[in-house]
Structures are given as structure tokens and as C-alpha cells.
Amino acid sequence: MNQNPTPQTGHGTGDYVTVNIGPSHPAMHGTLRVIALTDGESLIKAEPEIGYLHRGVEKLGESLSYHQFIPITDRLNYCSAIPNNVSYEMAVEKLMGLEVPEKAQLIRVIMMELARIADHQVCVGILGVDLGAFTPFFYLIIQREEIYEIFEWFNGARLTNTFGRIGGVDADLPDDFEDRWNELKPNVRKANEETEKLLTHNRIWMDRTIGVSAFSAEDALNWGFTGPCLRACGVKRDLRKDEPYCMYDKFDFEVPVGKNGDVFDRYIVRMIEMEQSIKIIDQAYKLYKEMPADAPLMARVPKVIKPPAGEVYSALESPNGELGFFVKSDGSANPYRIRIRPPCYMIYQAFPELVKGELIADLVACLSSLNVIAGELDR
Amino acid sequence: MDLKNRVEQCLGPENLVVAMAECQGDLSVEVPKRSILDVMRLLRDTPGLGFNFLSDVFGVDNLDLNKPKKRPKKKTEEGEGAEEAEETAEKESLPPRFEVIYLLLCLERNERLQVKVRVAEDDMEVDSLYSIWKASDWPEREAFDMYGIRFKGHPNLKRLLMWDDFPAYPLRKDYPLEGQGEERHLIYDD
Amino acid sequence: MDDWLIAIIKVVGIWVWVLLIAVVMTWVERRGAGLIQDRPGPNRAGPWGLFQPLADGIKLFTKEEIIPTKAQKFLYIIGPALFSLPAFSAYAVVPFGDKIILGGKEIILQVSDVNIGFLYILAIGSMAVYGVILGGWGSTNKYSILGGLRSTAQMVSYEVPLGLALLAVVFVYGTFSLRDISLAQQGTFLGFLPNWGIFKQPLGFILFIVAAYAEANRVPFDLPEAESEIVSGYHTEYGSMRLGLYLFGEYVNLVTISGTIVALYFGSWHLPYIDLGAYLGPISWGIVSFCIFFLKVAFFLWLFVWVRWTLPRFRYDQVMGLGWRGLIPLALFNIFITALFIQLTV
Numbered sequence: 001m002n003q004n005p006t007p008q009t010g011h012g013t014g015d016y017v018t019v020n021i022g023p024s025h026p027a028m029h030g031t032l033r034v035i036a037l038t039d040g041e042s043l044i045k046a047e048p049e050i051g052y053l054h055r056g057v058e059k060l061g062e063s064l065s066y067h068q069f070i071p072i073t074d075r076l077n078y079c080s081a082i083p084n085n086v087s088y089e090m091a092v093e094k095l096m097g098l099e100v101p102e103k104a105q106l107i108r109v110i111m112m113e114l115a116r117i118a119d120h121q122v123c124v125g126i127l128g129v130d131l132g133a134f135t136p137f138f139y140l141i142i143q144r145e146e147i148y149e150i151f152e153w154f155n156g157a158r159l160t161n162t163f164g165r166i167g168g169v170d171a172d173l174p175d176d177f178e179d180r181w182n183e184l185k186p187n188v189r190k191a192n193e194e195t196e197k198l199l200t201h202n203r204i205w206m207d208r209t210i211g212v213s214a215f216s217a218e219d220a221l222n223w224g225f226t227g228p229c230l231r232a233c234g235v236k237r238d239l240r241k242d243e244p245y246c247m248y249d250k251f252d253f254e255v256p257v258g259k260n261g262d263v264f265d266r267y268i269v270r271m272i273e274m275e276q277s278i279k280i281i282d283q284a285y286k287l288y289k290e291m292p293a294d295a296p297l298m299a300r301v302p303k304v305i306k307p308p309a310g311e312v313y314s315a316l317e318s319p320n321g322e323l324g325f326f327v328k329s330d331g332s333a334n335p336y337r338i339r340i341r342p343p344c345y346m347i348y349q350a351f352p353e354l355v356k357g358e359l360i361a362d363l364v365a366c367l368s369s370l371n372v373i374a375g376e377l378d379r
Numbered sequence: 380m381d382l383k384n385r386v387e388q389c390l391g392p393e394n395l396v397v398a399m400a401e402c403q404g405d406l407s408v409e410v411p412k413r414s415i416l417d418v419m420r421l422l423r424d425t426p427g428l429g430f431n432f433l434s435d436v437f438g439v440d441n442l443d444l445n446k447p448k449k450r451p452k453k454k455t456e457e458g459e460g461a462e463e464a465e466e467t468a469e470k471e472s473l474p475p476r477f478e479v480i481y482l483l484l485c486l487e488r489n490e491r492l493q494v495k496v497r498v499a500e501d502d503m504e505v506d507s508l509y510s511i512w513k514a515s516d517w518p519e520r521e522a523f524d525m526y527g528i529r530f531k532g533h534p535n536l537k538r539l540l541m542w543d544d545f546p547a548y549p550l551r552k553d554y555p556l557e558g559q560g561e562e563r564h565l566i567y568d569d
Numbered sequence: 570m571d572d573w574l575i576a577i578i579k580v581v582g583i584w585v586w587v588l589l590i591a592v593v594m595t596w597v598e599r600r601g602a603g604l605i606q607d608r609p610g611p612n613r614a615g616p617w618g619l620f621q622p623l624a625d626g627i628k629l630f631t632k633e634e635i636i637p638t639k640a641q642k643f644l645y646i647i648g649p650a651l652f653s654l655p656a657f658s659a660y661a662v663v664p665f666g667d668k669i670i671l672g673g674k675e676i677i678l679q680v681s682d683v684n685i686g687f688l689y690i691l692a693i694g695s696m697a698v699y700g701v702i703l704g705g706w707g708s709t710n711k712y713s714i715l716g717g718l719r720s721t722a723q724m725v726s727y728e729v730p731l732g733l734a735l736l737a738v739v740f741v742y743g744t745f746s747l748r749d750i751s752l753a754q755q756g757t758f759l760g761f762l763p764n765w766g767i768f769k770q771p772l773g774f775i776l777f778i779v780a781a782y783a784e785a786n787r788v789p790f791d792l793p794e795a796e797s798e799i800v801s802g803y804h805t806e807y808g809s810m811r812l813g814l815y816l817f818g819e820y821v822n823l824v825t826i827s828g829t830i831v832a833l834y835f836g837s838w839h840l841p842y843i844d845l846g847a848y849l850g851p852i853s854w855g856i857v858s859f860c861i862f863f864l865k866v867a868f869f870l871w872l873f874v875w876v877r878w879t880l881p882r883f884r885y886d887q888v889m890g891l892g893w894r895g896l897i898p899l900a901l902f903n904i905f906i907t908a909l910f911i912q913l914t915v
Contacts, residue, residue, distance in 0.1 A: 019711050027797040041715075041885045051540035058525075059549060063556050094403050130797040132788060132882025138606035204789055204881045221432055221486070224514025235486075242489045310402035313482055313493065315434075324435065326480070330444055341435040341482070349517040360715070361884045364798050378540060 016044050019360070023052045027130050027364040030374025034351070034363065041359045048351045053378040061338035066092050066166060066305040069338065074160035076323075076342060076376035080119035082111045082151075083318040084376070085163045088338075090245060091314035091325035092166045093299075095307040103295040104168035105246045106288040110177075111154070111163055112246075112316075113277040113284070117188060118147045119319035120228075120270040120277075123371040127267060128199060130368040131208050136195040143191045146184050153180075166305055168298035173288070181285065185278060192274055200268070209264035213354040213366035220261060223353070224346035227321020228269045229370055233261030239317035246316075251283045263369040306333050313341075320344050320371055342376035382406055382490055389425045390418060397497075407480075407493035415481075415496050416506045422483060422492070423511065430483035430492055433508065436518035438498075438526035439478040442552040475499035477526055481508070498528055507533035525550035571674065579680050580661075587660050591820035592622045594870060598820075601874040629813035637708065637806050644707025648803075649811040652700025653818035655693045656825070662689050663828040664748050666862050667838050667846065669855025678859060679748055686747040687735055690829060691728065694784060697822070698724040701793060704815070705803035716802025719885060720786065720793030726892040727783035727790075733900035734776040737907040738833055741769050747829070751837030755844060763841035766834035772903045774834045776896055781826045783888070786819065788877040792885055827869035831862060835869075838862040 019036045022028035031052035037045040057076070061069045073088045074081040086108050093100060100108075121144045125137035148158040155161060155171060164170065199205045215225075220233040230237055238255040240248040256272035258265025309331040315324030321343030328337040347370050354370075355363045383399060386408055390396045395418050397409040410418045422430045475497035483492045498505060507530035508515040519530040520539040527548040530536055538545060542563050547554055596611070596619060603610025611618035636642055666678030683689060698721055705717020742750045754764050762768045783790040794802035804815045831837060838858035845861075846854045883891070 017711060019715075026800060041719075051538075051542070054540040056549065059554075059556060062552075094405075097403055128881065132791065132795065132797070133880065134602070135606050135878045138608060142607055198879065199881070202881065204883055204887075207887055208881060208884055219513075222513050223516075224433055224435075224512070237486065311407070311480075311493075312403050312405045313434075313491065322434065324482070326435070326437065326482070328439060336444070337439050339435070339437045339439075339480075345517060346435075346514055350513070359884060359886060361792075361795070361798050361882075 021363070027367065029126065029368070029372065030377075032367070032372060032374055032377070034367070036360065036363065038360060041361075043355055043358055043360060043363060046352055046355045046363055048348060050348070050374075051378055053374040055379065057379040058338050058340060061335055063334060065333050066307070066335060069335065070164075070166075071160065071162045073340075074162055076340065076379065077119070077318065077320065077344075077373045078159055078375045079122045079373060080115035080319050081159065081161045082108075082115040082163045083316060083323060085161065086112055086246075087314065087316045087318065087323045088325045088327075089164050089166050090316060091312060091327045092305070092307065094314045095310060095312045095327050095329055096166075096301075096305070098167050098299045098301065100168050100246075100299055101296045102247065103172075103288065103291045104164075104297045104299075106284050106291070107169045107173055107297070108164060109246050109248065109251075109284045110173070110281050110288070111151075111161075113281045114147050114150060116277045116319045117274050118144045119371070120274050121147075121191075123319075123368070124195065124267060124270055127263070127365070127368040128195070130364045131205065133199060133202075133205065136198050139191040139194050143184070143188045146187065150177075150180055150184070165298065165301070167301035168296070170297070172297060178285065181281065185282075188274070188278065192271060196271060200271075206264065208361075208365060209267060209369075210262060211260065212263045212362045213358060213369070215261035215350070215354060217261070219350070219353070223350035225321070225350070226346065227317065227319070227343050228266055228273065229261070229347050230321065231256060232258035232265035232269045234259050239315060239322055243315070247284075247287075248280075250287065251280045253280050253283075263365050266369040304333055306331060311337075315341065318343060320373070320376075321347065323376075340376070340379055342379065344370060344372045345377050348372045348377060382492065385427055386422075386492065389421055389428055393417070393421070395421070405491065405493060407495055409495040409497065412496040412498060412505055415494075416508070416511070418494065419481070419483075419508060419511050422494070428485065429487055430485045430490075432484040432486050433512035433514045434482035434484045434491070436479065436481050436508065436515050436522060438522040438528050438550070439480060440476065440526060440550065440552045441474070441478060442476055445474055445476065477503070477528055479505055479522060479528060503527055504529045504531050506531050507536075509533050524548070527551070575674070575676055576680075579676075583660060583665060583680050584657065586665070587657070587821055587824050590824050590866075590870070591817060592626075594820045594823060595622045595625065595816075597870070598874050598877070601871070602878050605875070605878040626813070629810045632809035634809045634811065637710070639709045640806060641707045641709060644703045645806075646707075646811075648700050648704025648707055649807065649814035649818075650700070651703060652697050653814040653821070655696040655700075656818035656821040659690055659693045659822070659825045660828060662686050662747055663825060664751055664832055664837060664862070665828070666855060666859035667751075668851075668858075670851035676855075677748065678855065682746060682748045684744070684746045684749075686745045686750070687829065687833075688745055690825070691732055691735070694822075694825075695724065695728055697818070700815075700818070701803050704807065708803070708806035710806050712799040712801070712805045713803050715799045716793045716795075716805070719795075719799075720803060722885075723783055723786075723790060723792060723888055723892070726889060727780045727896070730776050730892065730896035730900045731780035731784060733897065733904060734770075734773045734780065735833075737770055737773045737900075737904050738766060740904070740907045740911055741766070747832045751832050751839075754836040755839050757842065763836060763839070765836040765839075765841070770834065770903070770907070772899065773907070774830075776900050776903060777834070778830060780892075780896060781830065782873075782876070783892070785822050785826055785873075787823070787873055789880040789883050790888060791877075791882055792888060795882055823870060823873050824866065827866045827873070828862075830869050831865040835865050837865075 016037045016039050019038050021036055022033035023031040033049045035047045036043055057072055070085055073084040076084045121140040125140040128136040151161050152158045215233050217233040217235045220230050234257050236255055236257050241255055253276040256269045258269050307329040309329055311328035313324055313326045315322045323343055324341035326339035327335055330336040355366050383406055395410050395414055399408050422428050477498040479496050481494040519533050522528050523536055524538040524541055600610040611621040614620040614624045661680040662683055664679035668675055668677045701720040702717040705713040742753050756764045758764050767774045786793050804812055838861045
């Protein structure tokens with residue numbers, strides 16, 4: 001811990017104090033660790049150290065078959081496993097040149113947007129908890145549980161969904177999806193409204209979040225930001241709009257952007273995105289209902305997947321940003337190389353920049369607002 | 380004009396294109412290792428290309444791909460990199476073992492490009508892109524961590540995911556999946 | 570002899586009573602949190618989970634006491650004691666009812682009606698900071714020290730507005746004795762307003778309650794133990810009943826603070842517009858006044874819970890800014906206004 005290479009002198013009397021935050025710390029979600037050099041309450045330097053949840057996912061993938069890797073992708077962003085699954089499946093489908101049936105795409109969209117809502121709910125809720133506002137967390141998490149109920153009832157798993165197959169999805173939406181969704185939708189909206197009432201115009205909340213860890217659009221792009229954190233900086237970039245996949249070009253939704261890239265903007269962007277996701281699900285379900293009941297759910301996929309040799313990169317807009325999979329095949333039944341491009345990996349590397357000159361309390365706020373998930377960070 | 384021609388036009392005159400390949404619409408261009416910084420600046424600043432966003436940097440170990448080449452007639456012959464293999468075959472019997480792949484993105488036109496450099500086992504140093512894109516900070520560290528590829532000019536090139544005195548490079552193809560029994564002994568002492 | 574007996578009964582009785590409220594408060598806090606957060610809260614031990622505090626107490630008492638190797642043992646041990654002792658003794662000057670006449674003896678419902686009343690509360694209250702800072706320092710843990718430092722800065726800063734707000738009360742009532750102040754709050758003034766402190770000192774009340782929340786380390790001023798930032802602040806390294814003393818002392822503080830607020834600003838045992846004492850016999854009035862006082866205290870205790878589960882937490886610099894730049898000038902202004910009024914009306 002005491003590894004300051006150079007002797008430091010602070011304002012006034014002198015020494016800085018190194019505070020080791022994490023990997024077991026209430027505010028370090030999962031197993032993050034920040035080594036903070038502090039001068040009283042203010043941060044001189046904060047250096048994140050990662051790898052505590054490194055499981056060698058990329059190495060594991062090289063010895064599994066293409067289908068066997070799908071459950072592994074669940075463990076990346078465990079708050080919203082479905083976009084991980086779909087992103088990987090899309091990469092392999094692209095490698096094989098498969099055309100996924102529209103109905104399967106719609107089911108994917110519906111499930112991914114549900115996962116996005118769940119993910120944002122966790123992020124906003126945890127942000128509240130870390131800033132001392134405990135109650136909104138419960139309002140949101142109760143609704144997240146309901147979303148997980150839908151996942152569970154779709155394929156039996158709540159967190160690690162292993163959703164879909166390469167080439168489509170394995171199961172159709174059950175018949176009472178509409179009822180469940182109609183029941184869930186107002187509750188999600190209500191929870192969001194209550195959260196907004198408790199937080200958005202709360203003087204303390206505004207003081208704690210506005211202007212904290214603000215980041216310019218230029219810096220954000222330079223550091224490789226994507227997703228809500230980039231949009232909070234004022235860059236209108238959303239892969240769902242810019243590089244449409246899964247029929248996203250057929251849906252009408254807004255891409256919210258912030259202005260200052262601070263914690264408050266990230267929070268607001270996430271709140272609005274939840275509402276937009278609800279809209280997307282409604283539209284997707286409407287399209288889904290127009291499909292014939294016996295429309296195919298799977299493309300024609302061989303039993304053993306042996307994509308032709310080649311390498312592709314495919315990305316989608318996961319709740320945290322651009323989640324990409326680079327898959328290289330040598331023509332055999334195992335992928336030759338899988339590279340995962342997790343969104344929060346790129347965002348978290350700018351962490352020292354984000355919290356420079358802030359206070360310890362801001363470090364926590366900033367970290368939660370980035371929604372860094374150790375699972376996809378360390379892989 | 381499609382992307383391939385534009386890239387060709389931009390990099391071609393300077394003789395910076397070693398090979399180009401396209402796989403399912405993903406264009407990848409291989410460039411000489413020593414001029415990676417120039418290539419990146421060109422790709423970023425040339426109007427009409429404008430790849431202003433670095434999406435990812437990572438390494439690939441081609442050990443297993445190269446291996447069958449020793450034996451005649453193997454099915455991966457027509458895989459990517461076959462051309463380059465011929466080109467470098469004069470210098471050495473095998474093509475360079477490692478690749479570093481850069482994923483670029485043009486935000487204006489939403490075009491993506493893979494830039495690739497080959498890194499031989501005896502010369503594991505590539506110029507760091509940190510001066511152009513700060514986004515290359517951790518990915519380069521990870522490539523170093525996992526493959527031992529060193530990035531010249533990187534401000535803080537140390538292991539990222541593995542602990543600092545980990546003795547091997549785990550994503551190399553000759554590293555066993557179950558590990559080699561490395562253990563991390565934490566010393567709680569100050 | 571009788572006086573002695575009465576004094577002892579009062580001391581023991583009020584002590585047990587305050588502890589009992591504090592115990593129940595731990596339950597109310599969690600059930601209240603559950604109520605606010607759409608969840609049941611502790612509901613397994615006994616009816617509505619009422620025995621939960623008991624279970625917690627048994628747990629805390631029977632847990633192994635661990636003293637960290639690197640802790641400074643003396644400070645580490647004395648910390649919780651220094652924190653809880655002032656908390657337990659501060660209630661002595663706060664009344665809990667009017668008076669009761671038993672066997673011709675008039676017994677005031679207050680442990681001791683000292684004429685420096687809340688000077689005693691201020692003095693004893695500021696002792697608690699020693700418990701926090703010594704515990705934090707003695708733990709030899711950076712989080713603990715940070716928590717201790719935050720708490721010191723916060724408690725010292727907020728004692729100033731607290732004291733200034735109280736000073737204005739003294740201007741109004743001309744006494745330090747909480748009983749005298751309570752008695753003075755009977756009836757109405759200006760013809761329609763109850764003669765309560767809050768109507769005479771509205772700004773002073775706001776200042777007092779904000780400063781009191783900060784003194785009690787409650788949300789939104791719970792920085793010394795901000796869980797998400799510095800783990801548990803000054804009691805990070807504490808376990809078993811030592812931790813229990815810290816947590817418990819906090820709730821006792823809440824009772825004292827609520828009692829003070831009621832006695833100073835909310836008419837103590839008086840109801841607005843009606844003087845029950847005139848209609849009831851001496852014994853029943855004693856009991857009724859006790860109940861009225863307790864109900865008011867209960868409201869403020871609930872307010873603590875309510876606020877805790879509603880607001881986010883301040884940041885360190887914002888707390889300091891609010892204290893020095895917001896509350897203190899306002900408190901001085903309040904004193905000025907009060908003095909002016911008194912000067913003009915008397």
C-alpha cells in the first residue's frame with residue numbers, strides 16, 4: 001500500500017495519505033479497487049487496479065465450442081446478461097453469414113430492452129445508495145425483480161440467462177407476455193417517477209452530482225467512452241441508431257444526451273433511456289404480434305458450428321455502451337480467438353482523470369455513475 | 380467510393396499497406412509495424428476517412444495457425460494472412476507469431492476498420508498509440524499482460540489483469556488452459 | 570430520606586425509560602425503513618419483529634470482543650464509553666412531564682431542574698466528540714481516522730449554530746432552565762398562536778433542528794459513518810458490544826435531542842389552546858403531561874427516521890459550507906432580530 005515512488009508533500013504540513021479502497025468495500029461494486037492518494041478529504045490521485053475478477057473468459061472461449069461459450073458471456077455484465085449473449089451470437093452469426101429470422105430479432109430486442117431497463121435500474125439505484133439515498137434503490141430493485149421474473153419465466157434463469165442460440169432464439173415468447181408486460185410497465189414507470197421525485201430536484205442530490213467528475217465530449221471520445229457516459233457528455237451516439245442491428249431502425253425512439261458529462265447527466269440519461277426502452281418494447285411487441293405464429297425462430301444452423309476461417313467484429317449497444325465481440329475462426333469447431341470489448345473497461349480507464357481534484361465522496365459517486373461491472377471489466 | 384479504395388488511396392502512396400482482407404464486410408488492413416503511428420495519424424486525419432475513435436486494441440497469437448504450415452496441405456491455408464505468409468516466408472520460415480489488431484471507428488460515417496500489425500517473437504515492441512488515443516491505455520496494457528507485446532511510449536506499461544510478478548503470458552496459445560500452478564502469495568507486511 | 574428515594578427512582582426510571590425508547594427506536598428505524606421502502610423490514614422475531622432489538626442485543630453481547638492488533642488499546646476501549654456516557658447522562662436536565670403530586674409531595678417530572686439547563690446539554694453533548702475521535706484514532710485504520718476527523722469537524726462546527734440558536738431562546742425566555750422555559754410556553758400570544766417556542770423562534774427552530782441532526786450524525790449529515798465512502802467511519806474496527814455502545818448511544822442522543830426540541834420549541838407538555846392541567850387532578854395530570862410530552866418526542870424521533878430514508882448525504886465540503894456560511898450567519902441574524910424585538914417590545 002505504501003508504494004509512493006516519490007516522496008510527496010502536500011499543502012501545509014506535508015504528507016499525502018494513501019487510502020486503499022477495495023476490493024472489499026461497500027462502494028466498490030464487485031471487486032474493484034482504487035488506490036487513492038489523499039490530502040485530507042481531497043484526492044490527489046486515484047488509481048484503479050483491476051483483475052480481481054479475472055476468470056480468463058477469453059482463454060476459456062478458445063477451448064469451448066461456439067455454443068458452449070454463450071453461458072460464459074452471461075458472466076460478463078451480470079446485471080444484464082442478455083445483451084452479452086446477443087452480442088456474442090451476433091458476432092458468430094456475422095462470421096457465418098447467417099440471417100436471423102425477424103421474429104427472433106424482435107424477441108431479442110424485447111429481451112435486450114428489458115435487460116437494459118434492469119441494468120439502468122440497478123445503476124441508478126446503486127448511485128443513490130452510494131450518495132446516501134437508500135430508498136429509491138428499493139423502489140427500483142423491486143421492479144427489477146419483476147423483470148427478472150419475466151426472464152425466469154422465459155427460460156428459467158434470472159441472472160445468467162443464456163438467452164438465445166446462434167442463429168436465433170430457442171423459444172418463443174410465452175403467450176401471456178402481453179399481460180405481464182402490461183402489468184409491469186406502469187410499475188416500472190411509477191418506480192422511475194418516484195425515484196425522480198426523490199432525487200432529481202433534491203437540493204442535496206443536485207449539489208452532490210451536478211458538476212461532479214464532469215468530462216468533455218472531446219476527452220470522452222479520446223478515452224473511448226461509449227454508451228450513457230458518452231451521451232452524458234453531449235455526444236449523440238447510440239449504436240441502435242448509428243449502426244442499427246436487430247431491426248432497431250424500425251423503432252421510433254429518442255437518444256437522450258447530456259451536456260456536461262457529470263454524474264447528474266449520466267443519471268438523467270439513464271432515467272430517460274429507461275423510458276425509451278419501454279417505448280421500444282411496446283413497438284417491438286406490436287411488430288411481433290403481426291408476425292405469423294409459426295414464423296421461424298432459428299436460421300438454418302448446422303448442429304456443429306464450424307464457421308469459415310475469418311475474423312469479424314460485431315458490436316451492439318449494451319446498457320453500458322458498445323459491447324463488441326471480435327471472433328476469429330480457423331475453421332474448426334472452436335473459436336480461435338475471442339476478444340470481448342467491454343464498454344466499462346474503456347470508461348473505467350479514464351477514472352483517474354474523472355476524479356482528479358475531487359473529494360473522496362465524489363470518487364464513490366463517479367464510480368457508481370459509470371456503472372462499472374467487475375464481471376465485464378476483468379472478464 | 381467504398382472504404383477499401385479510400386484506405387488504399389490514403390495509405391497506398393506511402394507504401395503502408397501490407398495486405399488487405401475483407402471478411403463478412405469487415406475490412407482489415409495490415410500495415411508495417413514500424414509505421415503504425417503514421418498510419419493511425421493518416422487514418423485519423425485524412426478527410427474522407429476520419430477514423431477518430433479507437434474502439435479496441437488487442438493481441439492475437441497465431442501459433443496454432445502457423446503450425447500446420449510446416450506440414451504440407453492443411454486446411455487453414457486459405458485463411459486470412461495467407462498472402463502475407465508468402466511475403467515473409469523469404470525472411471523466415473514462419474510468419475510473425477503475434478498480431479496486434481486495432482479497431483477503428485469513424486463516428487461521422489459509422490465505418491469500422493481493423494488495422495493489423497504483425498509482431499514477431501524476437502521483436503515484441505510496437506509503438507504505443509497512447510499519444511493519439513488515450514483509449515489505448517488499458518487495452519495495450521492488457522495485450523502486454525496477456526501476450527508480452529511491449530508498447531513503446533506507453534506511460535504505464537505494467538500488468539493489468541494478472542498480478543505483477545506473474546511469470547507467464549496466459550493468452551498465448553502455448554500456455555495451458557488450466558495454468559501452470561502459479562500462485563500469488565500475498566505478503567501482509569509493511 | 571424521601572427526597573433521596575424520589576431522586577433515585579427518577580434517575581433510574583428515566584434512565585431505563587430513555588434506554589427503552591432507544592431500544593424500541595432501533596426497531597422503529599428498521600420497520601420504518603421497511604415501510605418507506607416497500608418491504609417488510611425485520612418481522613421474524615416476535616410479533617411484527619418486536620423482539621428484534623432483543624435478538625440484536627443478545628448477539629452484540631455474546632459476540633467475541635476483538636481488539637485489532639495494531640489498535641491503541643486504551644483509546645480503542647475508552648472510545649465507546651466516552652461516547653455513550655454523555656449520551657446516557659444528557660437527558661438529566663430535559664423534562665419528561667409537568668409534575669405529579671403524590672402524598673402531598675410535589676414531584677417535578679425531570680431528573681434535575683438545574684438553572685443552567687441546556688448549557689449542561691451543550692457541554693455534555695460536546696463530550697461525545699471525544700468518544701468518536703478517540704475511537705477513530707485508536708482503531709489505527711485510515712477509514713476510522715477519516716470518520717473521526719469528519720465527525721470532529723462537523724460536531725465542532727455545528728455546535729456554534731446550535732449554541733447561537735439556543736441563545737436566542739434564552740433572549741426570549743430569560744432563563745436557561747428547561748423547566749422554566751416549558752412552563753412559559755403555556756397559553757397563547759397575539760391572541761391566536763400557541764405560546765410555543767417555534768412561533769416565537771421559527772428561524773431558530775430550523776437552525777436548531779438542522780444543527781441537531783448534524784450533531785447526532787444523522788442523515789443527511791451522516792458523513793462520519795458514511796457507509797459507501799469510508800466503510801463505517803469511526804466504528805469500522807469495532808465489534809460486539811463496543812459497536813453496540815456506539816450505535817446505541819446514537820439512539821439515546823436522538824431521544825435527548827427530540828426531548829430538547831419539544832421542551833424548547835414545541836410547548837413541552839402543553840397542548841395548544843387548552844390547559845388540561847386545570848381540569849385534571851394532580852396525579853392524572855402528571856401522567857397525561859408525561860404522555861403528551863412523549864408523543865411529541867415520538868413524532869420527532871419518527872422525523873429522524875423519515876428524513877434518514879428520504880434524503881441523500883451531503884459531501885464533506887458542503888456540510889462545512891452549510892455550517893459556516895449558511896447556519897452561523899443566519900443564527901447571528903436570528904439573534905439580532907430577536908434582540909431587536911425584545912428591545913422594542915419590552
